[in-house]
Structure formats: C-alpha cells, structure tokens
Amino acid sequence: MLKKFIIAVLLFTTLKGYAQDYKQFPMWNANLPFEQRVEDLVSRLTLEEKVQQMMHHAPAIPRLGIPAYDWWNEVLHGVARTTYRTTVYPQAIAMAATWDTASLKLMAVQSALEGRAIFNAAIEDGKEGERYHGLTYWTPNINIFRDPRWGRGQETYGEDPFLTAMLGKVFTQGLQGNHPKYLLAAACAKHFAVHSGPEPIRHSFNAEVSDFDLWDTYLPAFKELITKTNIAGVMCAYNALRKKPCCGNSELMVDILRRQWKFTGYVTSDCWGLDDFFKYHKTHKTAEDAAIDAVINSTDLECGQNVYIKLTEAVKAGRMSESQIDLSVKRLFMIRMKLGMFDPPSMVPFAQVPRSMLEHERHQAHALKMARQSLVLLKNDNNTLPLSKNIKKIAVLGPNADNRIAVLGNYNGIPSKITTVLDGIKEKLGPNVEVVYEQAIHFTTDTLFQMTENVANFRIDNKTGFKAEYFDNRELKGTPIVRYESIPDHFWQEGAEVVEGIKGNNFSARYTSYFTADRDGEIYFELEGDDGYRFYVDDKLVVDAWERNRWGARLYKLNLKKGTTYKLVLEFWQGGYQAKIRLTPGGKVKTNFKALAERIKDADAIVFVGGISPQLEGEEMPVNYPGFNGGDRTSIMLPAVQTELMKTLKTTGKPVVFVMMTGSAIAIPWEHENIPAIINAWYGGQAAGTAVADVLFGDYNPAGRLPVTFYKSDADLPHFEDYSMENRTYRYFKGTPLYPFGYGLSYTQFEYSNLEVPITVKAGTTIPVKVTVTNKGSRSGEEVAQLYIAYTDQKIKVPIRALRGFNRIELNAGESKTLHFHLNAEDLMVTGEDGKSLQPKGKLLISVGGGQPDVKIKTTSNVITKEIRIQ
Structure with missing residues (x-):
C-alpha cells in the first residue's frame, strides 16, 4: 500500500507540474497567431510523439496538455455513427435531386451544430478522443457518379461536374461556417481522385484516364472546393491512377493539389488504404516503403494504425527527414487549432452549443x-x-x-x-x-423467410425469449451485461449503443434459450450476422460462420419431436462498421x-x-x-x-x-x-x-x-x-435515355419566355442571361430552371452540352419571375486534349428551361435556346 501511495503522489506531483508548466508555452497562448502556436507545439514533440499524431487515433500527450483525438468522423447527410441520436437528412444523391443550394447549405450548418453538440457532450461524458465524436468530418464525397452500377454513387451529388461542384461548395461553406477565426467543423473532399468503383477490386484497381477526362470530368469539383472554399481536408482514394496509388501519387498529390492549387490543409488516407500499397497494388515492398512514399507525396494522416508506425524507424535510418514529418504534423495541428481545441471554451463560440441542438x-x-x-x-x-x-x-x-x-x-x-x-x-x-x-x-x-414459431415456445430462467449476454470485446470474455429479449433480431450502426456501457464496435454477444417443440416435424432457423456467428443446438456446433460472414444468411434444419426441449445458443461478434444479428425460426413462404x-x-x-x-x-x-x-x-x-x-x-x-x-x-x-x-x-x-x-x-x-x-x-x-x-x-451519351439528367415532373405547368442574351460577346467576358418563368397551372409549385451551353462548330472534343447554371424557385399559380444568370469566363471554357482549359470561339448555344434542350417534359412546355457568337 505504501508503494502505491508513493507512486500516486509522484504521479500527482508530476501531472501538477505539467499543468503548471505547459500553460506557459506559446502553444497555449490564445492571443498569438495559430501559425506561431503550431510551430511551438511541434517543436516540443519527440519524433515518436509526432508519428503517433499522424494516425487517425492520436493519443494524448499529458506533459503538454494535448488531449487524445480521433480524426475519423462522418456527416454525409447528418452526423453519422455516433452514440448520440441525430437528425438524418436524405441521402446525398437525394439532396442533389433537390437542386437547391440554399437547402443543402442549411442542412450542413445544422449538421455541424449537432456535431458541435456531440463534441461538447462527449467531453462532459468522458468520451473525448473516441471515434465519431470529433469535429473533422470526411465529407463531402464529390466523386463523379460516372456509372450507375457503383454502389457508393448514392454518397455523391451525381454525374455532373458543375452540379457536384456547386453543391459541394455550399455544403463545405455551411459545415465549416463563416467565423473569422474558428471553424465550425472541418470538411474533407473525397476521394481524390478518379474513384467510382468497382467496389470488389477497389484496393488493387488502377484507373487509366486521358488528360482530357481527368480535367474535364474528374477534377473540376475538387478544384472548386480546394481553390474557392478553403476546405480543411482532402481524402485520397484507394485505387491507383496511372499505376501509382493515389495516396502516393506525385502527379495528384504534389503537382496538382499542393503546387497548382496551393492546398495548405491536411490530407488523410482512406481507411487502411496505405496497406494497399504493398498488399494489393504491389507497388511497394514493405509498410515502411509505403509510409515514406505517402508522406513525401503529401498524405499527412493515416486512417489506420499499421503503416505510419514505421515512420520512426525510417527517420532514424536516414530514409527520410524529420522535417518532412514536421510538415504533416503542423498541418494536422493547424486544423485542431482552427477548431478551437487549444483555446478556452469561453473564446470559442461553438464550444457552447448544447445537447438540445441534437434533433432540434x-x-x-x-x-x-x-x-x-x-x-x-x-x-x-x-x-x-x-x-x-x-x-x-x-x-x-x-x-x-x-x-x-x-x-x-x-x-x-x-x-x-x-x-x-x-x-x-x-x-x-x-x-x-x-x-x-x-x-x-x-x-x-x-419467396420470403417468415417467422412461424410462437415466441412462447422459447423460454429460459422462467422467462419468455432468450437470455442475452453482451461483452465489451470480440471474444465473449469477462463479465457480460445480461438482459432478456425476444427472438434475436438486431441491427446497430457502428458506434451506436448496444446496451448501456457497450457500443456497436468491437463487441460480442451470446443468446441462449430452450425451445420446446409443440409438434413432430421440422423447423428451419435462418441466421444472419455481421461480422461472425456460431449456432449450437444441444451444445453441438451446427452452423459456423465465425469468420466474417457479412450479410450472408444461412439456414439450419432441425427435425422435431413433440414435447422435446432443445437448447439453442447463438454466439456473435462484431469488429467494426454495422452490426447485425438475426435468428428467425420459421420457413420459406412463396x-x-x-x-x-x-x-x-x-x-x-x-x-x-x-x-x-x-x-x-x-x-x-x-x-x-x-x-x-x-x-x-x-x-x-x-x-x-x-x-x-x-x-x-x-x-x-x-x-x-x-x-x-x-x-x-x-x-x-x-x-x-x-x-x-x-x-x-x-x-x-x-x-x-x-x-x-x-x-x-x-x-x-x-x-x-x-x-x-x-x-x-x-x-x-x-x-x-x-x-x-x-x-x-x-x-x-449518344443514345436516348429513359429519363434524362435534369428531368422531373410537377402537378402544375411552367412556361419560359423572353430569353435575353447578347448576340455577340468577346472571349473572356461575362455573359448576362435573363429569362422569365411563369406558372401556367392552377396550383403553386416549384420549378428548377436549368441553363446549358453547347458549342456546335468545334473541331476539338467538347461535351454534347454542359450545365452551367440552375435555380430552384417557387411560383404561385399564374405568377411569373425573371431569373438572372451570369456566365463568366471560366464557365465558357472547355478542356483541351492536354487537359488545359481553353476558350473556343464561334457558335455557342445557350438553353434555359425546366430540363435539357430537346427533351420533352409534360409539365414544362418549352426550353428556349438562342445562338450567340464568341469572338
């Protein structure tokens, strides 16, 4: 006891000394510029501490008062995967279907406020530094939805670079806020770049694209967010581009991102994506090789814990300089500084956001x-x-x-x-x-598998249903939290609370009951679990899906004898992402x-x-x-x-x-x-x-x-x-679609008139466009006016047409509104075969209406097109 007391006193004295000392450092002086404070902070870190800060779960550094922080968080359409209840807005592709920048920006502001409420609550609740409680969100996904077969296309804003850029811009502005000093939250544009499936081979896939497609389709939205919205972060993609993994691709990460676009924010890898360098792409021999190449090519943070841990030895062996490590660590702490994590809460306006903001x-x-x-x-x-x-x-x-x-x-x-x-x-x-x-x-x-058994036939401890034991680990070890449930049928989001004290990440469960047959015959048990499960009947293992069996259902047939009681045990573990476990006693019904x-x-x-x-x-x-x-x-x-x-x-x-x-x-x-x-x-x-x-x-x-x-x-x-x-x-696309991009009907009728554009304009000047929209129907409604341009006499490759403006408006029955668009020099440029922007001269068609020109829409009577000439 005396020894423990002495250790406790020494620890308290040491920590007290830290508290007295570190607050005097410039890094904690809220009156100094962030840049000076970050320089001071990083100068005080050891090499090992710097490297640990370059992984998504950054540990605390008590001697400097630096709290633990986990960079991994999501806010695609509302704050995701947290242990707190949050507002869930429509999926990203659905929000894109609104074509409403004001609505999307407000959604981002509201989500950021809920995120602040969670961050503040997590500190109060002792959850600081846990995943899905931070302020760095790996959203928006501004990849181009080039192929409808891609399962993650739902996370994007669709197939058009302009629409994606405009929506991504307002989302970023809303999420990050407009405070002159502090970020409301930190957005992150992903996945950089040329990333849109296939999912099964994404870790080894090499995307080959022309310079034209790269700059005409895949990069414009990233350029918009990086050069015009001061977005805090970028996430590099799993795939390779031109045989170089994106997170170590000098063309993307150094030449384009850092040099051409002057990006000063942080870059994170996609999760465990750096492992792909040597496991799947086979472009690097070891984890250390991958770590060096990723850092040199501007990837500051590893989402994962396997690769950057090798950086310490790489520096000590002289394979890279510590100054390269410093550069990444400074970028990371600059974001945390801008989020107000090193200033008194009284100075940071968002530090006061209350829990009541959740689901407001x-x-x-x-x-x-x-x-x-x-x-x-x-x-x-x-x-x-x-x-x-x-x-x-x-x-x-x-x-x-x-x-x-x-x-x-x-x-x-x-x-x-x-x-x-x-x-x-x-x-x-x-x-x-x-x-x-x-x-x-x-x-x-x-054919549906339906539950046909009476729950009353399942009993344990004089209770109906199953005894459920939940363990705060994957191995069914230790003292469980016990409760009694009906037939197991659960679906938890990652991080959601399973039972009090256990979250939906790295846990396991055991469900036990005794089933008494009320007939001779047979019964089927359909089982489904993510990540793995085992099913025992009378202590005999009959279904073994303990190795990851995500979303895979299995059937087990049990022959019954009336009056016989069977012991049933279902064991389950989950390691990450969503958790699901289901046991359905019944049969298939066609x-x-x-x-x-x-x-x-x-x-x-x-x-x-x-x-x-x-x-x-x-x-x-x-x-x-x-x-x-x-x-x-x-x-x-x-x-x-x-x-x-x-x-x-x-x-x-x-x-x-x-x-x-x-x-x-x-x-x-x-x-x-x-x-x-x-x-x-x-x-x-x-x-x-x-x-x-x-x-x-x-x-x-x-x-x-x-x-x-x-x-x-x-x-x-x-x-x-x-x-x-x-x-x-x-x-x-040269064919005829079933429903074209920009298409949608209404319960009322709209008509366009009085399109005004100049007949000739000089290259490099802004073109004003004016048009009147009238609700010709008998009820109020909203219309999405869309402006497209098309070059018709060019020898170079150009799109068939390209969206360059849109406006969602509401009109009462019989009401008219005049809309104004402005096409600037950048809007009128096209991409050359070498990827460089150029301004064509000659004929330009400008079309405004409720959809694309040459597309019949029953509730929008016309699209107006005028030809102008660019000199």
Whole structure:
C-alpha cells in the first residue's frame, strides 16, 4: 500500500507540474497567431510523439496538455455513427435531386451544430478522443457518379461536374461556417481522385484516364472546393491512377493539389488504404516503403494504425527527414487549432452549443423539407396523382414499404423517429381509411423467410425469449451485461449503443434459450450476422460462420419431436462498421401473386414501394443476390420479380403507383410503359415516409430533378472498369435515355419566355442571361430552371452540352419571375486534349428551361435556346 501511495503522489506531483508548466508555452497562448502556436507545439514533440499524431487515433500527450483525438468522423447527410441520436437528412444523391443550394447549405450548418453538440457532450461524458465524436468530418464525397452500377454513387451529388461542384461548395461553406477565426467543423473532399468503383477490386484497381477526362470530368469539383472554399481536408482514394496509388501519387498529390492549387490543409488516407500499397497494388515492398512514399507525396494522416508506425524507424535510418514529418504534423495541428481545441471554451463560440441542438425541431423540419424536395415525379399519366384522401381502402406493398433501413441510406446516424412509407400513409389518412400492408416479396425473389414459431415456445430462467449476454470485446470474455429479449433480431450502426456501457464496435454477444417443440416435424432457423456467428443446438456446433460472414444468411434444419426441449445458443461478434444479428425460426413462404391481387382487388389504389436498398448497394459489401456484387450492381434493371408483381397488380384494374427507392439509376422500361404513376424516392432520410405521403396525396407538389441519367438498359453502358467518359452521362451519351439528367415532373405547368442574351460577346467576358418563368397551372409549385451551353462548330472534343447554371424557385399559380444568370469566363471554357482549359470561339448555344434542350417534359412546355457568337 505504501508503494502505491508513493507512486500516486509522484504521479500527482508530476501531472501538477505539467499543468503548471505547459500553460506557459506559446502553444497555449490564445492571443498569438495559430501559425506561431503550431510551430511551438511541434517543436516540443519527440519524433515518436509526432508519428503517433499522424494516425487517425492520436493519443494524448499529458506533459503538454494535448488531449487524445480521433480524426475519423462522418456527416454525409447528418452526423453519422455516433452514440448520440441525430437528425438524418436524405441521402446525398437525394439532396442533389433537390437542386437547391440554399437547402443543402442549411442542412450542413445544422449538421455541424449537432456535431458541435456531440463534441461538447462527449467531453462532459468522458468520451473525448473516441471515434465519431470529433469535429473533422470526411465529407463531402464529390466523386463523379460516372456509372450507375457503383454502389457508393448514392454518397455523391451525381454525374455532373458543375452540379457536384456547386453543391459541394455550399455544403463545405455551411459545415465549416463563416467565423473569422474558428471553424465550425472541418470538411474533407473525397476521394481524390478518379474513384467510382468497382467496389470488389477497389484496393488493387488502377484507373487509366486521358488528360482530357481527368480535367474535364474528374477534377473540376475538387478544384472548386480546394481553390474557392478553403476546405480543411482532402481524402485520397484507394485505387491507383496511372499505376501509382493515389495516396502516393506525385502527379495528384504534389503537382496538382499542393503546387497548382496551393492546398495548405491536411490530407488523410482512406481507411487502411496505405496497406494497399504493398498488399494489393504491389507497388511497394514493405509498410515502411509505403509510409515514406505517402508522406513525401503529401498524405499527412493515416486512417489506420499499421503503416505510419514505421515512420520512426525510417527517420532514424536516414530514409527520410524529420522535417518532412514536421510538415504533416503542423498541418494536422493547424486544423485542431482552427477548431478551437487549444483555446478556452469561453473564446470559442461553438464550444457552447448544447445537447438540445441534437434533433432540434428546426432540423427535423428541414429534414422533412429536403425529403419532399428530393422526390422526383417520373411519370403521372392521366393525373393519377395526387390520390384522393377520401378513399376507403388502399393497399401498400413491397420490400421498401416498411423498411426502416432503406430510408436511412448509408453513412447515416440514428434518429429517434423513422417514418416509412407505410407509416406516412397511415398518418396521412387516419383511422377511417383501411390500409392493407404486405411485404409480398424480397427485392429479388418471391419467396420470403417468415417467422412461424410462437415466441412462447422459447423460454429460459422462467422467462419468455432468450437470455442475452453482451461483452465489451470480440471474444465473449469477462463479465457480460445480461438482459432478456425476444427472438434475436438486431441491427446497430457502428458506434451506436448496444446496451448501456457497450457500443456497436468491437463487441460480442451470446443468446441462449430452450425451445420446446409443440409438434413432430421440422423447423428451419435462418441466421444472419455481421461480422461472425456460431449456432449450437444441444451444445453441438451446427452452423459456423465465425469468420466474417457479412450479410450472408444461412439456414439450419432441425427435425422435431413433440414435447422435446432443445437448447439453442447463438454466439456473435462484431469488429467494426454495422452490426447485425438475426435468428428467425420459421420457413420459406412463396407469395402467390394472383392470390395477393385477389385479396386487394377492392382497394381504391395500390402503392408498390420497391426498388433497391443500402442493404444491397454500398461500400464493399458481400451480397449474394442476383444482380448485385460486392456492393455494386451487375445490372441496372429493376429486379425481375418486382416487374412480375406489378404486372399482376395491374390486372386488378386499380391505379398502381410505383414508389421506387434507390441510390442510383434503375432501368424500368416496362414500368415506364405500363405503370401510370412513378415516383423516385431515393433513400429519403428519417422523414421519407411523410414526404412520400405528402406527394401521393397532393399536400406537396413535387419538383425534384434527376442528378443522374436513367438509362434504358445495361446495353447502354460501357464496361464498368472503363473510366473513359465516352458515351457516359448526359454530357457524352449518344443514345436516348429513359429519363434524362435534369428531368422531373410537377402537378402544375411552367412556361419560359423572353430569353435575353447578347448576340455577340468577346472571349473572356461575362455573359448576362435573363429569362422569365411563369406558372401556367392552377396550383403553386416549384420549378428548377436549368441553363446549358453547347458549342456546335468545334473541331476539338467538347461535351454534347454542359450545365452551367440552375435555380430552384417557387411560383404561385399564374405568377411569373425573371431569373438572372451570369456566365463568366471560366464557365465558357472547355478542356483541351492536354487537359488545359481553353476558350473556343464561334457558335455557342445557350438553353434555359425546366430540363435539357430537346427533351420533352409534360409539365414544362418549352426550353428556349438562342445562338450567340464568341469572338
């Protein structure tokens, strides 16, 4: 005891001395410039301490008072993966479909405020320095959605460089704030660069692109954010570009990013991406080689803990200079300084943001507004929509009708309330309208595995259900937290609270019960778990999926003898990302489409909610359903079983409305010809169901516009691994799409008139554009005016047309507004074969309307085009 007391006294004295000493250092003097303070801070670090600060989990340095910090955080469409409840806005691709920069900027401000509330709360709650509680967010994803098969395209703002740049810019401005000294939060443009799948080979993939495509398509959005918004960070991509891994690519990282664009912020690797240098790209022999090359080529931070740890030995061996390490560490601490982490809270205005900012009513209202704004009405024959609220019965069917996972997208937080389409319709119509719901099908099959057993047949410790034991480690070791549950069926976001004291990251669980058979026969247990699980019957291991089995379901058949009791044990572990464990006792049931149609034929309307889901498309996810591979899609066609069901539903003679959820373009040729009303609902966030119901029943007039091209079939697409933009996106696609980029209908009619542009202009000058928009219909509505340019007599390669302006406006019935656009010199330039910008002379077509020129839109009567000449 005496020895422990002496150690404690010495430790207290030492720490007290630290507290007395370090506060005198210039690094803690809030009156000095950040640059001087950072110089002082880094000069006091040992080499080993510097290297430790270059990994995403930076440990505390008590002798200098530097707290631990974890750089890894996400805010794609609301603060994600944290242990706190947050507002979940529509997925990024859905927010792009709003074509509303003001809405997106406000969303970013609100999300940053929630992030500040979490950061402040985490300090109070003793969670400082934990992942998903920091202020450095690895968003926005401004990669170009060049191919609809890419599962992560849902995280982007679509296929167009201009739209992506404008949306990425306002998001960054909103997130980082406008304080003259401090950042509200730190944004990070990713993934730099030329990154858009395929997911299964992203760690080894080499993208080959021409200089033209590089500068015409893949770099403009990055250039906009880096040179015009002072974005804090950049994340380099997993893939290689021209056979050099992006995080060690001197052309991208040094020549373009640092020298040409003068970027002074920090660069982080994608997570464990530096391992790819020697594991998959095979461009480097060792982790030390990879570490040296990444740092020399301007990657300051490793998301991971495996590679940069080698930097200490590299410096000691003379393979690189410590000054190179210093440069990266200074960039990192500069961001933390700008976030106010080294100043008294009283000086930092955002340090006072309270917990009450989480899920604030204003934020929830805006999430609903953006969900409404994102909805794209693709078809509405014979004014099928809006539906009458005076109906007596409505049938709501489909795999997404009541799917709470689908509406949240990916990289999402967890809100207190999620509204599915089924919920929204029930809330809209009230108790006097009969709402019939059946899932009917899975996304790709007409056979559902359904729970058929009575929960009462599962008992333990004189309680119904299962005994659940949760462990704060992956190995089922130590003293668990115990509770009693029904049949195990859980889905946790990474970092979410599993039980009190255990978060959804690096934990395990054991579920135990005794099942008593009430019959002779058989029972199936369907099991699904992420990352791994084992299933025992009477202490015999019958299903072993302990090695990562993400999203893979397995069946176990148990032969029953009436009155016999069977001991069931399900063990589960999770190491990161989402956590899921499910045990379903039951059997497979095939849906009889004709019988289903017969059951609902007396409904006044049928709403089928299908499409796909983030359960099928997303980041590097093994999925074994037809049409999907590794998070990507192998086909853009709507799964055939959904079309077959809608064919049967059509035979009822009742109006069928197809509500399609997706993060990417889906080919629906049969539906386009045969279903009278189609809404593209994306993954609409926490209020998705309310928004859909508002549009279905006319309480909101839809005005979303497609940020991607919806092609007719797979035959329209080049090879997925081909990164050339030839015949891709509206700018270069030579065919006829099913629904073009910029397309969307309304419940009212708009007309354009009085387009005014100068007849001739001198190269390098700004072109003013003026146009009048009139709501010719009988109800108010929103219109998205779009401005495109097209050079028509050039010998050099140019896009078919290119978006150069847009404006979402609201007009009352009969109201007109005059819009003003200004095309500056940069807007009028094109890219040469060498990647350099140039200003063509000659004919230029300027078009303004509710979509692209030469595209017929039933609710926008015209697109006006005028030819001018640039001299």
